[in-house]
């Protein structure tokens with residue numbers, strides 16, 4: 001077990017803090033434990049520190065205070081991925097096998113089969129013969145998710161994984177993360193600008209607020225209308241929708257521009 005992790009936890013942050021170059025703290029005294037199969041959605045406005053926190057958990061940004069311990073089997077999906085070389089899609093997915101291959105070993109038939117399986121899981125098997133650089137933003141996000149899957153992770157850290165996905169693929173992503181959690185005990189931490197994703201996934205949330213401590217807890221409890229309205233600086237309503245046998249909660253932001261359009265021109 002890696003030093004600093006308690007029981008089966010895959011992530012442990014203790015009194016974690018990161019300071020910006022101007023001396024202000026992006027977050028401070030943050031304590032967080034992620035257990036196997038736990039899903040945590042990070043919410044917060046632009047520039048609140050979601051990417052920075054996820055990068056710190058992935059070991060890519062150092063903390064200025066406190067400590068972070070993570071499982072060695074952690075996969076990280078960045079918000080944007082610039083590919084220096086012209087890799088094929090399957091080669092890109094196979095990079096996820098590096099940890100299992102060791103130095104100088106080429107991926108074998110089993111690794112290739114796993115890569116194709118993972119592409120199928122994310123609905124991207126039809127792109128197997130393409131160059132990664134030629135893919136659209138959403139296709140890239142899904143291929144990088146396949147790369148994370150073949151690494152056999154215990155925890156996946158995803159920075160806005162749905163930012164380029166259409167509604168069907170957002171649904172596929174959320175269902176996949178839930179399945180990974182329930183069937184394989186894989187934990188996920190993901191950031192989003194869609195509180196709906198946290199509610200629909202019935203997961204935990206960490207709400208990163210300006211000038212206040214983060215709120216942490218069950219999405220359905222934490223994401224009240226006052227909390228959402230304060231977070232985004234505009235009125236936000238929660239609407240319960242009963243679509244038997246399912247119950248959904250919709251999040252509706254009341255954009256001022258919508259009301260302006262209804263006012264008669266002077």
Ligand SMILES: Nc1ncnc2c1ncn2[C@@H]1O[C@H](COP(=O)(O)OP(=O)(O)OP(=O)(O)O)[C@@H](O)[C@H]1O
Pocket residue numbers: 020021026044045046047048049050051052053
């Ligand atoms: N190297 C840096 N130098 C100065 N400021 C930085 C640096 N890196 C990040 N920041 C600032 O830290 C803040 C948090 O950035 P971060 O990318 O973590 O926010 P975010 O919540 O992921 O935002 P978004 O939702 O827009 O992606 C931003 O104000 C950003 O400008």
